[in-house]
Amino acid sequence: MSRRTLNEQEARECKTEQRNYLWGFGLALVLTLIPFGLVAFIDIERMTLWITIGGCALAQVIVHLRFFMHITLAKNKREDLLLILFTVLILVIMCGGTLWILFDLYQRMLPGMMP
Known part of the structure; x- marks a missing residue:
């Protein structure tokens, strides 16, 4: 070769x-x-x-x-950066919503054990 x-x-x-x-x-x-x-x-x-x-x-x-x-802040790479930021936003919404639901369930199921 x-x-x-x-x-x-x-x-x-x-x-x-x-x-x-x-x-x-x-x-x-x-x-x-x-x-x-x-x-x-x-x-x-x-x-x-x-x-x-x-x-x-x-x-x-x-x-x-x-x-x-x-990934840099150059003009030609801006689309990649936006895609990554959108992915981070979706992950934050999913994790935040999950924690919100879990803490709400904890408060409803065990109200006497809240700190």
Whole structure:
């Protein structure tokens, strides 16, 4: 099987893409290890821990969108971003509605146990 040789521009683009993937992998790894290290090895206040985990999770979503899914704020990628935001909206509505129904049922079934 013959291998096609890349011209100079294609080789540069390939190297840039590999560099972006490595940066994304490194950032994702760091953003995973920070909350793990805090939970496993450091005793900090519970609310601070939850905020840190949430912040790292949000940053990791942004890293994945940028480095692995190539979603940017450029004009030609705007449709992809709108599709992802619409998907997030649908998920929030579904999760919020589910929690609303569950808490309403809990209140109706066990009114004496409400905090």
